[in-house]
Every structure is written in C-alpha cells, then in structure tokens.
Amino acid sequence: MTTATSEADRATTARAATTPVKTADSGRPWVSARLRILLWLVVVMAVALVAVAAATRSVLLRDVDHRIDNLLAQEAEEFANLARRGVNPETGQRFTAPKPLLRLFLERQYADPDEELLGLIERADPAPPATLVQFREVRVDHPLADDPRSLTAVFKSPNATGTLHRPQGEIRWAKVEIGASAGHPAAAFVVAFHPEGEQQKAGNIFTMLIAISGVALLMTIGIGWVVAGRILRPVRLVRTTAAQLTEQDLTQRIPVQGRDDIAALAETFNAMLDRLERAFAAQREFVDDAGHELRTPITIVRGHLELMGDDPAEREETVRIVLEELERMSRIVEDLLLLAKAERPDFVSPEPVQLGELTADVFVKARALGEREWNFAGAVDAEVLLDPQRITQAMVQLAQNAVQHTVPGQRVSIGSRARADGIELYVADTGPGVQPQDQEVIFERFRRGTSRRGARATGAGLGLAIVKAIAEGNGGAVELRPTEGGGATFVLVFQGLHELHEPNDLNEGKDMEEAAL
Structure with a gap:
C-alpha cells in the first residue's frame, strides 16, 4: 500500500510539473520580447530620423529666408547708392528725372532666376504706376510686372520691405522710393523675389531625407530583427529548457557563449538547475532512505502482531518488541522533523x-x-x-x-x-x-x-x-x-x-x- 501510494504521488507530481500553469494574464495577447525590442527600436529610430529631417528642413528654410533678405537689402542698397551719387551719362549731370535713373540701373543689373527688378513711376490715379522692367527675360511664373493690382499695392505701401501673398504665389519685396520733384512724378525701385523655387529645393531635400530615412529604417528593422534574435537566443533557450524540466529530468543545460549579461543569465540559470538537481536528488534519496528505515520497524511490528498467539508470555514479549520498534520509529520521525526544521530561519535562537x-x-x-x-x-x-x-x-x-x-x-x-x-x-x-x-x-x-x-x-x-x-x-x-x-x-x-x-x-x-x- 505504501509503495503504491508513493508511485501514485510521483506520477501526480510529474504530471503537474509538465502541465502548463495558467495565470491571470493567460488571456492577454502574447508579444515576444524580440518583437517588443524591435518595435521600440523602430519607434526611437523613426522619431530620431523624422526629427533630423524636420530640423534640416527648418534650417534650410531659415537659410533661404536669410539669403532672400540679404539679396533684397543688397539690391536696394545698390540702387540707393546710384541715386545718391550717380551721373546721367547722356548729360554728364546728376539725375534729375526718375525714369533715366531707373532705366540705367535696370540695364546694368542681371536678375536671378527667381528675382524681378522693376521701376515704378506714378501716373494719374487710379491708373497703376508705369512699369519699367529689366530688359532681360524674367524667369518666374506669374511675375509681379504682369499683376497691376499687386504693383499698385507695393507702390502705395508705406513700408520699405514686405511680403505679398497672392493666389499665384508668395512674393518678398523691397523698394527704394524716389520723391516727386518739380515736373517729375514720384517713382520707386522695387526688387521682388519669388521664394517658391528656393523653398521647393528645401522641400526636395526634406523629401530626399525622408526617403533615405525610410530605407535606413527598413534596414534597421532587418538588422534589428536578426541582432535581437541572436541576443535573445539564450533567453529562448532558458524558456525552452524550463518548459522541458520535470522532477525526473533536470539534466538540461544552456550553452554559455560570450561574457555579456545574457551569458551571465545563462550561467545563473545553469547554477540554479545544478542546485535544483542536487536538491531533488537529495530529496529522492532522503525519501527512499526514510522509507527504508521506517519500513523495517513496520514490518517487524506487523509480523509479530500477525503471529501473536494466546500465550500471555508470548503476548507480553510481542508487546515489548512492538513498543521498542514504535519507540525507534518515534525517534526517527522526531529526527526527521528536526532536520526539516533546520531549513527554517528560526531553527536557532542565538x-x-x-x-x-x-x-x-x-x-x-x-x-x-x-x-x-x-x-x-x-x-x-x-x-x-x-x-x-x-x-x-x-x-x-x-x-x-x-x-x-x-x-x-x-x-x-x-x-x-x-x-x-x-x-x-x-x-x-x-x-x-x-x-x-x-x-x-x-x-x-x-x-x-x-x-x-x-x-x-x-x-x-x-x-x-x-x-x-x-x-x-x-x-x-x-x-x-x-x-x-x-x-x-x-x-x-x-x-x-x-x-x-x-x-x-x-x-x-x-x-x-x-x-x-
């Protein structure tokens, strides 16, 4: 009966050791550590790459604004210098009328592809000002010179610089006014710049950076997936080995490679398995020895009780032997309980x-x-x-x-x-x-x-x-x-x-x- 019970208990323990343990979180979707690491890496990389591209675009647009401001200021300053010190080559005298001054300046300048150089001369209201355009071809779409309404707005503006928002596109401008004099109407020199081209270049660079970042992100995903798999391979081995462990088989070990944290984890897990194997071996040996030691007095007691007759002397001798064996069993049990208590922290009271x-x-x-x-x-x-x-x-x-x-x-x-x-x-x-x-x-x-x-x-x-x-x-x-x-x-x-x-x-x-x- 004792042997059958022991074998049944061991079978139950083995089934319990190999049965997956259900937890409160078993219903949640399972996501591997490899995938979580990769997702975090992708998120961090994507944020970093987008931030770099956005910062680069912001720097490029700020540089475009700075260059436009410098160009407008430079053109206005050159015309102002000519108006202050310039001489009409036809008369050899200083300019007295705005039209010859504007024509001479426009003839000597060469506009950039996105730039317009204009001379505006006031006419009777409400007609727009007369316009002199640099005689070279203006290489912009929807030039300011072909937009009388915008010309009038710039000419009438009290500011020296400004930004004109049109459906056809934004214009950044600067002007130098020439006051009216005896017999000559008021005039102004206007330099207008169309920033769409430069802004488009910055946008193209931003698009290129986004495309390169996307390729880099895809490469990062591939490389990260492989690297994360290699790094987490010992962890998977730990999980697989732990799933294969039973009370009867504690011989599985994890191969240790390298000298990093994962290798330390594998070494620690192997050391834990060594301790568990020794503990289970000692437990099995302890149970076997205890069963052997207790089986002998039980057999003696049962044998004498089964053979005990009606003779009073024989019964007295049997009782004496039974009591001695029970006393020996009691001492064994007390010693076993004492050794079991030795594992508790309160075993000693110093x-x-x-x-x-x-x-x-x-x-x-x-x-x-x-x-x-x-x-x-x-x-x-x-x-x-x-x-x-x-x-x-x-x-x-x-x-x-x-x-x-x-x-x-x-x-x-x-x-x-x-x-x-x-x-x-x-x-x-x-x-x-x-x-x-x-x-x-x-x-x-x-x-x-x-x-x-x-x-x-x-x-x-x-x-x-x-x-x-x-x-x-x-x-x-x-x-x-x-x-x-x-x-x-x-x-x-x-x-x-x-x-x-x-x-x-x-x-x-x-x-x-x-x-x-």
Missing part, C-alpha cells in the same frame, strides 16, 4: 552565552550516558553568540556517538578552546575511529560508519546529520579529526565569534571541572 559554563554543563550531562573515563579537557572563559540549547543538543549527540563506539574504561574528552579566528567545541574518544571510506559520508542522512558494532548500532544514521545542521545553523561547521593515540574527534568550529575574555589556562579548566562535578 543569545550571549558564557562558553565555559556551557562546556561544563555539557560535560555534566554527558557523564550520565555511559560508564566511560570522562575527561574535562578545559574550557574558554568567553562570551559568544550561540544558541545554547542547540549547541548542547549537538554536543550531547556527539558524546552519545562516542559512547556507542567505545567500551567501558575508554576515555571520552569534552572541552572548548580558542583559535586565532574563533572558537572550537569538541568531543574526542579513543575508540576504533572512522574508516577512510566513511569520513566523507557519515554526516549525511541515514549513513552509518562501517566500524559500528552490531547491536549497539541502534540509530537511524541521523545523529551526525543533526549535528551538522545545528553547527551550520549557528554559522559554523563540524569537522572530523583523528584523536592522538587512536579514535575520532568531532569538532564544532565557529569563526569570527566575539570573545569578551581571554581563554582560561589549564588550572582554570581544572577548577571549572571540579565545579561541574
């Missing part, structure tokens, strides 16, 4: 302890375990931070172990001593010692040494495992050392414990032994 008094108390309690030559080997007069109950339990267990492996008359020594980096508590016996093949396994659960002596070996092999758990719970360790002259010495080693006093000398140790006795 407090300031006088180590000399603790050692003396352990010695007094151990003397009652058997008729041996008990020796108090000295103690350290120091205050340390330990759990006195657990340390006493471990030391008494070591003393009990020494009694089981010695005979009456052999010496068992108990003491504590200081070392350069901490303290030691020890139990030394003069028994047969521990065989070399047993030294690596005697601290494991349900493991016994090969030097035990028949009926005396009544334990389940948990005593030294409990001692090890207590030592590690108090921040120390347990070591096995040979005893001088033969035997075994088990030492609880605690490093870095704070000592308040210097160690006792030999006489003080003897005084403490006498006080204990």
Whole structure:
C-alpha cells in the first residue's frame, strides 16, 4: 500500500510539473520580447530620423529666408547708392528725372532666376504706376510686372520691405522710393523675389531625407530583427529548457557563449538547475532512505502482531518488541522533523552565552550516558553568540556517538578552546575511529560508519546529520579529526565569534571541572 501510494504521488507530481500553469494574464495577447525590442527600436529610430529631417528642413528654410533678405537689402542698397551719387551719362549731370535713373540701373543689373527688378513711376490715379522692367527675360511664373493690382499695392505701401501673398504665389519685396520733384512724378525701385523655387529645393531635400530615412529604417528593422534574435537566443533557450524540466529530468543545460549579461543569465540559470538537481536528488534519496528505515520497524511490528498467539508470555514479549520498534520509529520521525526544521530561519535562537559554563554543563550531562573515563579537557572563559540549547543538543549527540563506539574504561574528552579566528567545541574518544571510506559520508542522512558494532548500532544514521545542521545553523561547521593515540574527534568550529575574555589556562579548566562535578 505504501509503495503504491508513493508511485501514485510521483506520477501526480510529474504530471503537474509538465502541465502548463495558467495565470491571470493567460488571456492577454502574447508579444515576444524580440518583437517588443524591435518595435521600440523602430519607434526611437523613426522619431530620431523624422526629427533630423524636420530640423534640416527648418534650417534650410531659415537659410533661404536669410539669403532672400540679404539679396533684397543688397539690391536696394545698390540702387540707393546710384541715386545718391550717380551721373546721367547722356548729360554728364546728376539725375534729375526718375525714369533715366531707373532705366540705367535696370540695364546694368542681371536678375536671378527667381528675382524681378522693376521701376515704378506714378501716373494719374487710379491708373497703376508705369512699369519699367529689366530688359532681360524674367524667369518666374506669374511675375509681379504682369499683376497691376499687386504693383499698385507695393507702390502705395508705406513700408520699405514686405511680403505679398497672392493666389499665384508668395512674393518678398523691397523698394527704394524716389520723391516727386518739380515736373517729375514720384517713382520707386522695387526688387521682388519669388521664394517658391528656393523653398521647393528645401522641400526636395526634406523629401530626399525622408526617403533615405525610410530605407535606413527598413534596414534597421532587418538588422534589428536578426541582432535581437541572436541576443535573445539564450533567453529562448532558458524558456525552452524550463518548459522541458520535470522532477525526473533536470539534466538540461544552456550553452554559455560570450561574457555579456545574457551569458551571465545563462550561467545563473545553469547554477540554479545544478542546485535544483542536487536538491531533488537529495530529496529522492532522503525519501527512499526514510522509507527504508521506517519500513523495517513496520514490518517487524506487523509480523509479530500477525503471529501473536494466546500465550500471555508470548503476548507480553510481542508487546515489548512492538513498543521498542514504535519507540525507534518515534525517534526517527522526531529526527526527521528536526532536520526539516533546520531549513527554517528560526531553527536557532542565538543569545550571549558564557562558553565555559556551557562546556561544563555539557560535560555534566554527558557523564550520565555511559560508564566511560570522562575527561574535562578545559574550557574558554568567553562570551559568544550561540544558541545554547542547540549547541548542547549537538554536543550531547556527539558524546552519545562516542559512547556507542567505545567500551567501558575508554576515555571520552569534552572541552572548548580558542583559535586565532574563533572558537572550537569538541568531543574526542579513543575508540576504533572512522574508516577512510566513511569520513566523507557519515554526516549525511541515514549513513552509518562501517566500524559500528552490531547491536549497539541502534540509530537511524541521523545523529551526525543533526549535528551538522545545528553547527551550520549557528554559522559554523563540524569537522572530523583523528584523536592522538587512536579514535575520532568531532569538532564544532565557529569563526569570527566575539570573545569578551581571554581563554582560561589549564588550572582554570581544572577548577571549572571540579565545579561541574
């Protein structure tokens, strides 16, 4: 029945380990990390490229405005200089009429493709001003010279510069006025610039940048997809490996390549798998050993109860055997519960302890375990931070172990001593010692040494495992050392414990032994 139940539990555990776990988020659409990385990369790249293109277009348009302003100012300044200092080549005198001045200036200038140079002479209202145009061809669409209404607006404007918004296109202009004089009407020199061409060039450059950015974005998508896949390959391996893990198969590992964060993640995951594999192996071994240890007394109890007759003496003997086996089972269960509790943070409760008094108390309690030559080997007069109950339990267990492996008359020594980096508590016996093949396994659960002596070996092999758990719970360790002259010495080693006093000398140790006795 026990075996069938165990197999059923293991099958249930295996099915649970391989069944996908449903979470509250399982209904949400799944988006891979690779796609999210690529989307973020595309968004950032697109924003950056658009920002660069927009900034470039803004700079180009500002440069166009600056060049137009400079050109208008330059043309107006040249005409103003001619009007102030110019001489009519026909008369050799300064200009007195605006028309010859405007004609001479226009003949000597060469307009840019988007530029108009005009001379405007006032006529009787409401007729538009008479217009003189540079005699070279004007290479613009819808020139200002063919738009009388716009000419009148510019000529009548009180400003020297301005912008004219027309359905046919925007015009930037500047003018230099010539006041009316005796017999001569008012006139003005106007330079008009059509910015559509320059603005179109800036727009073409912006369009080209957008096209190049689009190509670059497509290349980024392709390269990013490949690179993100290579970077996230170990992550996918982690997910795949985790999905393949079961309680029965923890051998999967992730190949580690490189020395980056992803490689560190793979190494950490592999280390976690190593710990899990060791933990599951130890658990299976622990369960198997515990089942084996408990199966024997159960079999004995059941067998004797099934064969028990009506003879009172036989019934009394059967009851005695059953009670002994139940007592042994009770001790095994208590030891297992203690070892299970060793994994909890409250397993030990450290407090300031006088180590000399603790050692003396352990010695007094151990003397009652058997008729041996008990020796108090000295103690350290120091205050340390330990759990006195657990340390006493471990030391008494070591003393009990020494009694089981010695005979009456052999010496068992108990003491504590200081070392350069901490303290030691020890139990030394003069028994047969521990065989070399047993030294690596005697601290494991349900493991016994090969030097035990028949009926005396009544334990389940948990005593030294409990001692090890207590030592590690108090921040120390347990070591096995040979005893001088033969035997075994088990030492609880605690490093870095704070000592308040210097160690006792030999006489003080003897005084403490006498006080204990």
